[in-house]
Amino acid sequence: MDVFTAVAEPSRRTLLDLLADGERSAGELVASLPALTQPAVSRHLRILREAGLVEVRPDGQRRIYTLRPEGLAELDDWLARYRRYWTRHLDSLERHLADTRTPTAERTDQS
Amino acid sequence: MDVFTAVAEPSRRTLLDLLADGERSAGELVASLPALTQPAVSRHLRILREAGLVEVRPDGQRRIYTLRPEGLAELDDWLARYRRYWTRHLDSLERHLADTRTPTAERTDQS
DNA sequence: GGCATATATACGCGTCAACGAATGTACAGT
DNA sequence: ACTGTACATTCGTTGACGCGTATATATGCC
Numbered sequence: 001m002d003v004f005t006a007v008a009e010p011s012r013r014t015l016l017d018l019l020a021d022g023e024r025s026a027g028e029l030v031a032s033l034p035a036l037t038q039p040a041v042s043r044h045l046r047i048l049r050e051a052g053l054v055e056v057r058p059d060g061q062r063r064i065y066t067l068r069p070e071g072l073a074e075l076d077d078w079l080a081r082y083r084r085y086w087t088r089h090l091d092s093l094e095r096h097l098a099d100t101r102t103p104t105a106e107r108t109d110q111s
Numbered sequence: 112m113d114v115f116t117a118v119a120e121p122s123r124r125t126l127l128d129l130l131a132d133g134e135r136s137a138g139e140l141v142a143s144l145p146a147l148t149q150p151a152v153s154r155h156l157r158i159l160r161e162a163g164l165v166e167v168r169p170d171g172q173r174r175i176y177t178l179r180p181e182g183l184a185e186l187d188d189w190l191a192r193y194r195r196y197w198t199r200h201l202d203s204l205e206r207h208l209a210d211t212r213t214p215t216a217e218r219t220d221q222s
Numbered sequence: 223g224g225c226a227t228a229t230a231t232a233c234g235c236g237t238c239a240a241c242g243a244a245t246g247t248a249c250a251g252t
Numbered sequence: 253a254c255t256g257t258a259c260a261t262t263c264g265t266t267g268a269c270g271c272g273t274a275t276a277t278a279t280g281c282c
Binding site: 004005007008010013016017020067069070072075076078079081082083085 | 115116118119124127128131178180183186187189190192193194196
């Protein structure tokens with residue numbers, strides 16, 4: 001399943017939002033989504049993993065899920081084409097970039 | 112249909128990409144998607160309109176569709192939460208912002 | 223009016239996604 | 253070895269989505 005479809009599902013966005021706060025075990029994620037059963041959450045996690053949006057690490061009998069945000073780059077790349085059309089939050093975004101850019105600041109792009 | 116679901120469909124992303132180049136009549140859009148019939152494209156356009164991503168304007172017997180990029184802000188807002196986690200293309204994005212920002216308010220705060 | 227063009231809607235169908243229940247698998251503790 | 257816990261997978265069902273065909277609703281032109 002591609003990234004766009006994976007992210008289209010509200011429960012899966014909720015899972016990503018939870019993982020944005022830090023890694024979580026499968027059981028914790030199940031507990032955070034009371035509307036869904038354990039198998040349903042497990043299936044969503046599989047889809048997110050296959051889409052490259054999360055990673056799993058075993059910890060005894062638990063599975064620890066972590067966010068893999070690079071997977072969202074494809075979505076961001078597509079959106080970049082449209083970002084020039086609205087000016088909302090441009091300043092705050094630019095400030096954010098200035099704050100969070102990597103210390104190494106690679107400029108190995110084109111140009 | 113919400114914005115995430117609307118954008119999940121590849122043909123609908125193609126339609127938005129076409130409209131990013133400028134307004135198009137429904138017929139032109141149909142011609143640009145040879146794999147689909149006219150009714151199929153018309154239905155996709157309806158979904159995009161109901162999701163707030165395009166606007167229609169009548170022109171005689173034609174319907175002119177225009178992009179409504181603010182509709183993508185919801186997607187961008189959600190993505191903003193994750194943008195801090197990956198650094199890919201930050202430089203190009205920043206350059207892009209510097210190029211396309213509104214004529215007012217230059218900040219030029221890059222290190 | 224009469225006919226062609228442009229676009230939208232109605233309908234029926236096949237496919238796919240998401241669900242819960244049931245079951246399987248693996249690890250932990252005793 | 254046995255039992256419980258944590259998680260994944262299978263199965264069958266249901267509902268939504270996307271499609272093409274056929275049809276409706278304009279508008280334009282003669």
